[in-house]
Each structure stands twice: as structure tokens, then as C-alpha cells.
Amino acid sequence: MSQATHKDCLLVAEGIRKSFRIGDREIEILHGANLELRRSERLCLMGASGAGKSTFLHVLGLLEPPTEGRILLNGKSTWDLPMRERAALRNRHIGFVFQAYHLLPDLTALENIILPARIAGAYGTLPFVKREAEQEAAEILERFGLKDRLKHKPNQLSGGERQRVSIARALFLKPEIVIADEPTGNLDTGTGERVLELLFHEQQSRGASLLLVTHDERLAERCDRVLMMEDGQIQADSSVVIPH
Amino acid sequence: MFVGYISWCYLLRRRINSIGVMGITVGVGALIMILSIMTGFLEESRDTVRGSLADVIIEPADIPTFDGKRLPKSADPLIAAVLKEDGVLAASPRLSWGGLLIQPGGGGFDSIRHLKNAQGNQFVFAHIVGVDVQSEYTTTNLREWLTNESDARVAVENVDDPFARPEGYAGDEPWAWIVVGEQLAEYRGLHQGSVINLITVVPDPRNGEARENNRKFLVAGTFRSKDNEVDLSRIYVDRWELSDFLSDTHEYTQVLLKLDDYEKRRDTVDATLTASLKEQGLIVSDRVRSYEVRTWEDFRGSLLGAIENERVLMGIMLALIVLVAAFTVFAILMMMVTEKRRDIGILTALGATPTSIRSIFFMIGMWNALLGCLFGAIIGVLGALNIDGIERWLSATFEVQIFNRDVYMFSHIPAVVTPLTVISIVSGALLATAIFSFFPAWRASRLHPIDALRAE
Numbered sequence: 267m268s269q270a271t272h273k274d275c276l277l278v279a280e281g282i283r284k285s286f287r288i289g290d291r292e293i294e295i296l297h298g299a300n301l302e303l304r305r306s307e308r309l310c311l312m313g314a315s316g317a318g319k320s321t322f323l324h325v326l327g328l329l330e331p332p333t334e335g336r337i338l339l340n341g342k343s344t345w346d347l348p349m350r351e352r353a354a355l356r357n358r359h360i361g362f363v364f365q366a367y368h369l370l371p372d373l374t375a376l377e378n379i380i381l382p383a384r385i386a387g388a389y390g391t392l393p394f395v396k397r398e399a400e401q402e403a404a405e406i407l408e409r410f411g412l413k414d415r416l417k418h419k420p421n422q423l424s425g426g427e428r429q430r431v432s433i434a435r436a437l438f439l440k441p442e443i444v445i446a447d448e449p450t451g452n453l454d455t456g457t458g459e460r461v462l463e464l465l466f467h468e469q470q471s472r473g474a475s476l477l478l479v480t481h482d483e484r485l486a487e488r489c490d491r492v493l494m495m496e497d498g499q500i501q502a503d504s505s506v507v508i509p510h
Numbered sequence: 511m512f513v514g515y516i517s518w519c520y521l522l523r524r525r526i527n528s529i530g531v532m533g534i535t536v537g538v539g540a541l542i543m544i545l546s547i548m549t550g551f552l553e554e555s556r557d558t559v560r561g562s563l564a565d566v567i568i569e570p571a572d573i574p575t576f577d578g579k580r581l582p583k584s585a586d587p588l589i590a591a592v593l594k595e596d597g598v599l600a601a602s603p604r605l606s607w608g609g610l611l612i613q614p615g616g617g618g619f620d621s622i623r624h625l626k627n628a629q630g631n632q633f634v635f636a637h638i639v640g641v642d643v644q645s646e647y648t649t650t651n652l653r654e655w656l657t658n659e660s661d662a663r664v665a666v667e668n669v670d671d672p673f674a675r676p677e678g679y680a681g682d683e684p685w686a687w688i689v690v691g692e693q694l695a696e697y698r699g700l701h702q703g704s705v706i707n708l709i710t711v712v713p714d715p716r717n718g719e720a721r722e723n724n725r726k727f728l729v730a731g732t733f734r735s736k737d738n739e740v741d742l743s744r745i746y747v748d749r750w751e752l753s754d755f756l757s758d759t760h761e762y763t764q765v766l767l768k769l770d771d772y773e774k775r776r777d778t779v780d781a782t783l784t785a786s787l788k789e790q791g792l793i794v795s796d797r798v799r800s801y802e803v804r805t806w807e808d809f810r811g812s813l814l815g816a817i818e819n820e821r822v823l824m825g826i827m828l829a830l831i832v833l834v835a836a837f838t839v840f841a842i843l844m845m846m847v848t849e850k851r852r853d854i855g856i857l858t859a860l861g862a863t864p865t866s867i868r869s870i871f872f873m874i875g876m877w878n879a880l881l882g883c884l885f886g887a888i889i890g891v892l893g894a895l896n897i898d899g900i901e902r903w904l905s906a907t908f909e910v911q912i913f914n915r916d917v918y919m920f921s922h923i924p925a926v927v928t929p930l931t932v933i934s935i936v937s938g939a940l941l942a943t944a945i946f947s948f949f950p951a952w953r954a955s956r957l958h959p960i961d962a963l964r965a966e
Contacts, residue, residue: 329859329959350863357861368856368963372523384512385861394511435860 275338276442276475277303277326282335284321284498295321297498298335303443308469308476310486313495319479320447322495326477327445328356340442354389357382361436361474363446363465367428369420375431376416379403382439392439406434410464426457433465437472444469446478450485462488513866516857517873520846527878530842533835534882534939535889541828541935542890542927547897548821549931550924555817558736561651562744563806564602564766566779568592570793571802585762588792595786597770597779600648603762605640605749609710613698614726634694637744638708640752643672649766652746655733656689660921664695664702666731673730673748679703686751687730691741695732704729708745712756725755736920776805829938836942839878843871843950847957854954855962868955875947876940883936891932894925 279301285294295318303309313319324330326337328344337344339359344352361382362368369378380399387394404416410430420428429449436444449465450458462485469476478489486492494501521527568588582588585603592601611634647653656669666672666689673687681703690700700706706727714721727747735741753761769775780803787793793802807814847854854867862870893900901913901923913923 324960327859329963350865353858353861353863356859362859364859364963368852368859370853370856372519372853377519381512381857382860384515385857385866388512388866389861 274304275302276305276307276340277301277477278336278338278341279322279326280336280338282322282325282332282337284318284325284330285333294333295498296325296332299495299498299500301326301493301500303475303477305442306470306473306475307491308466308489309478310489310492311477311479311495312481312483312486312492315481317495318498319495323445323447323477323479327360327362328352350389354386354391357385357389358391358439359442361439361441361444363429363432363436363444363449365448365451367420367425367432367452369428369431369435371420374417374419375407375412375423375427376400376403378420378431379406379435379438382435386439403434403438406438407431410434424457425453426461429453429461430464433461433468437468437474440472440474442474444474444476446476448480449478450480450482512862513869513873517870517877520850520870520874521877524846526842526845527874530835530839530875530878531882531885533838534832534879534943535885537828537832537835538883538886538935538939539889539893540831541825542887542932543893543897543925544828545821545825545931545935546890546894546925546927547923548817548824549926549928552814552817552821553926554736554920554924556814557651559810559813560806561654562735562737562740563809564649565769565772566767566783566803566805567809568765568767568783568787568793568803569763569801582792583761585765588765588787591787591790591792592765592767592783595783597775598767599770600645600768602645602649602766603642603749604646604764604766605752605756605760606763607638607640607710607752607756607760609636609638609708610634611636611694611698611745612707612709613700614705614707633709634698635743636708637740638710638752639744639746640749641746642749643670646766649768651735652733655735656731658734658736660692660734663692663734664700664729664732672746673751676702676730681728683726683728685726685728686747688727689731689733689746690729691744692732692734693738693741694743694745695729697742700729700732702729702731708755710756712759715757715759721757723755723757772805776807780804780808832935832939833942835882836879836939836946839875839943840946840950842878843875843947844953846874847871847950847954850954851957851962853962854957855959855964858959859963864955867957868951870951871954872944872947872951875943875951879940879943879947882943883939886939887932887936890935891927894927897925898922 279299282296282299283294284296285292287293299318299322301309301311301322311319311322321330325332328337331345339355344355347355369375370381373381380396380403383392383394383399386392404413407413407416410433412427412430412434415423415427415431420431423431429452433449436446444465446465450462453461465476466488476489478485480486570588589601589603592598641652643652653669656666656672667676668674672689675687679702683705685705688706690706694700706729707724708727709722709724711720712723713719733741733746735744747755749762769779783803784793787803857867857870858864905912915921
């Protein structure tokens with residue numbers, strides 16, 4: 267991977283190795299995985315269960331340190347940064363959409379959505395004005411068809427509604443990267459389709475890059491590129507540019 | 511800001527936190543209330559004891575002696591000397607003696623020689639105190655005691671001259687008038703004009719042997735000191751009458767002093783006065799810290815020490831409630847950390863650092879403590895200030911006597927709320943909760959975000 271290529275890329279993973287110690291044994295999950303995510307690109311990561319997709323995603327999302335290798339965000343190495351700066355980067359530049367939604371159960375839909383803004387306010391990377399944030403979040407929820415659900419807590423929402431709130435939260439700070447780990451995995455086909463439409467539309471309109479992990483080939487077909495992951499490595503010949 | 515927000519949300523939306531808040535409220539409230547009441551008791555007791563003794567009591571050990579080394583018989587040289595001392599505002603002489611009080615008609619028992627005829631309830635050991643009234647008023651609380659209102663009071667006719675014959679008194683007995691403690695009067699059925707016999711023993715100047723003196727007195731009225739012991743045994747009489755009763759062997763036994771600033775001089779006054787008076791030949795002590803010059807605290811130190819000890823022990827025992835409450839917060843937080851594992855993962859994914867996760871859980875503990883201390887301080891202070899009314903209401907409602915006012919002779923339950931007490935208790939509760947909150951908070955911050963996200 268050349269430096270010239272890196273300049274065009276938003277997120278670059280170079281030779282990522284990740285191993286875990288279980289008892290006396292050291293088990294390596296990622297064996298030198300590489301990846302480039304370009305600006306505004308929709309990149310799909312596929313692979314069998316246990317191939318290391320989720321672990322790779324966590325390393326890329328700055329949640330888990332690699333045992334070896336580098337993660338570059340906008341050309342800057344991330345894991346060398348102090349923890350606070352790395353957390354601020356994650357807050358400001360990366361949005362997560364999880365299969366299990368992962369909303370805070372004690373907060374309402376509106377409160378969940380503006381939570382990244384509160385954290386950004388604490389870092390001082392973005393000023394937090396509650397009224398403005400709530401207004402913006404309410405507009406997003408209205409656009410997502412959840413106008414009547416602002417004050418509802420996650421347990422009062424359906425699966426599709428929760429995932430829409432989760433997407434709204436991931437996109438609230440207009441991050442450059444959205445990492446979605448099987449976002450429709452817990453939803454029925456119809457609901458999953460609608461949620462995905464929403465995710466793609468918002469990603470496109472905001473110009474964010476989307477890194478999507480899925481088992482669904484039909485979903486993969488709607489992405490710009492598909493990378494196959496096998497045995498902890500990205501297969502060299504798996505990058506496919508899908509014409510729209 | 512976000513740490514405060516999340517911790518506040520968790521506090522309000524997890525009802526189990528109310529147990530922690532209530533625990534600290536009860537602990538802090540009880541501690542403030544009990545310590546305030548104990549402080550009130552201590553201060554009231556100090557006032558009572560101090561009022562009966564004056565700031566400093568000089569009790570020359572050698573008047574009179576029969577070995578030739580006699581101090582002046584009169585109190586005047588000693589009083590003149592102490593009034594020249596720095597910080598002495600007033601001085602009064604006292605003639606303090608012991609005796610037996612007998613009501614006439616008690617089965618012929620009116621002399622020690624007839625003691626074999628006496629029954630135990632026919633006589634009372636009396637502490638006979640001869641005073642110069644106006645002078646005594648400048649050093650002790652006697653004037654206040656003579657005017658204390660109570661149901662059992664037998665008022666003296668003229669407070670400025672309590673030993674004067676009451677104007678309306680019809681009798682023509684030549685005996686001197688005395689003032690007795692209110693409880694003594696009540697138990698022995700004494701009223702204005704009651705006749706009592708006082709028997710005492712004095713040294714015979716001729717041979718130094720004990721000699722019995724016996725004289726009748728009339729009761730002019732009562733005093734109320736709030737000190738059971740004093741009210742049951744003390745009898746006030748004019749100093750010269752008593753001196754006469756003692757066959758003129760003594761004019762005084764003590765000189766009482768009033769200082770300008772007792773708290774400032776309490777630690778040095780006895781040594782200073784002892785040195786000065788010894789030099790002038792007015793006392794004969796050969797010790798640096800003399801027993802001839804004592805503060806009122808030296809006299810009744812053990813009583814006050816016992817009350818202070820009770821206060822401290824009570825404080826220690828009640829502090830355990832606060833510790834238990836803080837431990838409850840610890841248990842609640844440990845449970846919340848387990849329950850909120852996934853939330854910790856989510857917050858980390860959204861950009862929270864381990865430090866902010868630690869702060870969130872620490873803050874939950876501190877919110878518990880702050881609210882508990884706030885409510886506890888309000889309840890404790892209001893409870894202490896209104897304890898008398900609360901006790902009366904409880905007694906009336908449940909028809910049980912919770913506080914027996916006769917035991918201490920207090921007309922009310924005394925309570926003194928000091929800012930220092932409240933601040934100390936609140937600070938202690940906050941500190942204990944902070945210590946107990948630290949470990950759960952630290953444990954929360956050590957959770958791996960991915961493990962936390964996978965938590966079900």
C-alpha cells in the first residue's frame with residue numbers, strides 16, 4: 267500500500283494483527299489484515315462467522331488496540347495518541363451502529379441521540395447547547411418517522427425504531443465514518459430494508475464513509491466495494507467495485 | 511458536564527439509589543440531632559455547675575489551725591489581694607459547713623446525743639452555705655436561682671435580702687431565716703415559716719475537740735439550681751449568722767472569684783493565683799498547682815467529663831450508622847456496575863474515556879451522599895431545634911413519658927446546634943461515601959469496552 271494511496275483514504279489499516287490470551291494460550295484472530303476506506307465510500311466487509319470481522323471492526327473503530335499494525339485516520343496514526351485524544355477522535359469522527367442497537371435504556375430516544383454531542387461538549391471539540399441539540403435531534407427523528415417517539419425509552423420502541431434511533435445517534439455529530447455491524451441482523455426483512463434505506467440515504471446525503479459488516483449478499487451488492495475476510499485476513503482478490 | 515448528567519440520570523432513574531440516600535439521611539440526621547442534644551445537656555450542666563461554684567474557688571487549707579500557724583481569720587485580706595490580680599472582676603466570701611437538718615417533732619431526735627432514737631428519714635445531710643448576698647450575686651447564679659419559675663417554688667419575699675423576715679409573717683421567733691433547695695422543701699414539706707433544726711459539729715478552740723452545736727432556723731423560701739444534688743442538700747444562710755452558729759470559730763472557708771474572661775485564663779489562673787497568694791502569705795500551699803485554688807471545672811470535672819464521654823461514645827456509635835449507609839452505597843454501586851456493563855461499553859464507543867466512566871460511578875455515590883447529607887442536615891437541625899416540641903407531641907400521642915424533666919430538672923430538652931458539628935458530620939459522611947464509592951467506580955473504569963458491549 268503506497269503513501270500516495272493513503273492520502274486519498276479516510277481510514278487505513280496496515281498489517282493489523284490481534285491476538286487474545288485465553289488461559290496459557292495466545293490466540294491470534296487477525297493475521298495482518300489491511301484495509302482502505304475512501305471518502306464517501308460505502309464499503310462492505312463480508313466473511314464467515316469467526317473470520318474476525320467484528321474484531322477488525324473494533325480495532326478500526328478505535329475500541330480495541332491492535333497487537334501489531336497501524337490505523338491511520340486522515341493520515342494520522344491513531345493508536346499512538348493518548349487515550350483521551352483517541353476517545354475524542356472516536357467521538358467526533360466515528361459513528362457506530364450495532365446489531366443490538368445499544369441504546370442507553372435509562373435515556374429517552376431524544377436523550378440517546380444527543381449523547382455524543384454532550385460528550386463532545388465535555389472534550390470541548392464542539393460546543394454543546396442543549397436546546398439546539400434537542401431541536402436538531404427532534405428534526406432528525408421526525409425525518410426518520412419517529413416524531414411521536416421523542417420521549418420514549420428504548421424498551422417502549424420496536425426493533426426497527428430502536429435501530430433508527432441508533433442510526434440517528436451515529437450520524438448526529440456528522441462523523442466522517444459510520445461503522446455498522448450487521449445493522450439489520452435483528453430485524454425482519456421488511457423493517458431491515460427500510461432501516462437500510464435510511465442508513466444509505468443519510469450516509470450519502472452527509473457524504474460520510476460507511477463500513478458495513480454483513481452476511482447478507484443482497485446488502486453487499488448495494489455497496490461500492492466488498493471485501494472478503496477469511497481467517498483473520500482480507501483476501502487480496504476480494505475487493506470488488508460494484509457498478510451502480 | 512456529561513459525567514454529571516449521566517450520573518444524575520442514573521441516580522434518578524434507578525430507584526435503588528433512594529436506599530443509599532435514605533441511609534445517609536438517617537445517619538446524618540440522627541448524628542446531628544443526638545450530638546446537638548448531648549451538647550445541649552453538656553452546656554446546660556456546665557452552666558448549672560458553674561453557676562453554683564463561680565469561676566475560681568479559693569479554699570485556704572489552714573483556717574483555722576491549732577498548731578500556731580494560723581492564716582487571717584477574716585476573708586478581707588484575701589479578697590483585697592485577689593481583686594488586685596489581673597482579670598479578677600469580683601470576689602465573694604463564703605462560709606461552707608456540713609450539718610444535719612432535722613424537722614422538729616421527729617420523735618425527740620434533736621441532738622446528736624439522741625442519735626440512737628433517730629430514724630433514717632428524720633434527718634438530712636445538709637450543706638450549709640453562709641453568704642454575703644450582694645457579694646455572692648456578683649460571682650454565682652444565686653439571684654437567678656431565687657427567681658427561677660417552677661410549680662414547687664416558695665418565693666423569697668425580697669431577692670435583694672432573702673434572709674429578711676417576711677413582712678407578713680406573724681410569728682415572733684428570734685431565729686435566723688434560711689433559703690433551702692426546692693427539692694428539699696418539696697420532699698420535707700417545707701414552706702415559708704417552717705422551722706428546722708440544724709445540727710453541726712465545730713472544733714472547740716479550747717482543746718480542739720469536736721463540739722455539737724444545735725440551732726433552729728426559719729425557712730424564708732426556696733431556690734432552684736437544676737442540680738439535684740444542690741437542690742436536695744444545700745441551705746443558704748447569712749454568713750454572719752452561720753459564723754455565730756459555729757461559735758465564731760470561722761468567718762469564711764472559701765473565696766469565690768468572677769473572672770473577666772474565664773476561657774482565656776482557665777489554664778493558668780490557678781498557678782498564677784497560687785504563686786501570688788502564697789507570696790503574700792494568704793495561702794500556705796507548697797505545691798505549684800495548688801488544691802487551694804481551683805477552677806469550677808476542677809471541682810466537678812468528673813461529672814462534666816462523664817457527660818462529654820457519653821457524647822463522644824454516642825457520636826462514635828452513631829457514626830457507625832453513617833458507615834453502614836456508606837457501605838450501602840458501595841453495595842448499590844457494585845450492583846449498578848454489573849447491571850450497567852453494556853452502558854459502559856456504549857458510552858466508551860461514543861467517546862467516553864475510562865476516567866469519565868470512573869467519574870460517572872463515583873459521582874453517583876457522591877450524589878447519594880450529597881442528597882443524603884442535605885436531607886439529613888435539614889432533618890437533624892430542625893429536629894434538634896424542635897426536639898422539645900417533638901418529645902411533648904410524642905409523649906401526648908402515645909401517652910408515655912419519653913423525657914422525664916425532673917431527672918435533670920430541665921424545663922426543656924436542651925439542644926445546641928453548632929455549625930462546626932453539622933459541618934463535621936456532613937464532611938465525615940461525604941468522606942466515608944467517597945471512600946466507599948471509589949472501588950466500584952474504579953472497577954467500572956477497568957471494564958473492557960468490547961466485553962461490556964457484549965454483556966447481556
